[in-house]
Amino acid sequence: MIGRADIAGIVLAGGQGSRMGGLDKGLQPFRGRPLAAVALERLRPQAAPGKLSVSANRHLDRYAALGVPVLGDALPGHPGPLAGILAGLQWCGTPWLLAVPCDTPCFPPDLGDRLAEAAMAAGADIAIAAAPEAVPAGPPAAGPAPLRRHPVACLLRAGLQDDLRGYLDGGGRKVLDWMGRHALATATFDRPGDDPHAFRNANTLDELHRLETDTA
Known part of the structure; x- marks a missing residue:
């Protein structure tokens, strides 16, 4: 069994924010707080006490002020x-x-x-999330919405670090390409009551503002 005490959490906020005009995405406000702070708060109950961190490459003092x-x-x-x-x-x-x-608050x-649960059921080293694609406005489509994988929302065995380092040192960069080299499970978030906005991410400021409005 994988329990909370077995899990550390990390919020990934180290990107360059190219589609936000170079802004540091994790520091952009969402409901009055930085995206990274919102994500950390949501992640805290899902990880072992004192085992939260944030990945960042700019404005390190501002991230350090988040207390992890x-x-x-x-x-x-x-x-x-x-x-x-x-x-x-x-x-x-x-x-x-x-x-x-950080951009999926x-x-x-x-x-x-x-x-x-997915990792244990499959005996996997990595588990990733998948959820129905957002359905555009209009008449309802026939059948269920197609699923989209969200590989950066993931649970990984810590013992994979050497293999991942080798992949990156060799020039590899694609998340699913590396994950596909290992036993990989998928947890599907399509149960009744699952939030349709749960994996909606914000790559631009307009998308961030729309997400804030739609989830108010």
Whole structure:
């Protein structure tokens, strides 16, 4: 069984914010607080006490003010979310790491539990989230909405750090490409009552403002 005491949490906020005009995405306000702070609060009950961190590469003093360890990328050159995940795996000191992106502030409060269930059921080293695609306005479509995977909302065995380091050192950058090298499980968030906005992310300021309005 994977329990809360087995899990450390990390909020990934180390991106360059290119679609936000270079703004530091994790520091943009959502409901009056930085996105990273909102994500940390949502993640806290899902991880072992004192086992939260944030991955960041800029404005480190502002992230440090959130009261958790700030982890820089384990590799230079902004190689993407896998570098933040690697930093988390190297830091965590627990059997498992639960990672979430800072720009998805409504992720489920039971994300860790359901990823853990999926990992245990499949005997997997990694579990990722999947949820129905957002359905555009208009007449209802026939049949269920297609599922979209959200690999950066994931639970990983800490023992994968050496393999991930080797993948990154070899120039690999694609999240699902690396994850596909390991036993991978998927937790599907399509139960009645699951929040349809849970995995909606904000890549631009307009998307962030719409998400805030739609989830008020």
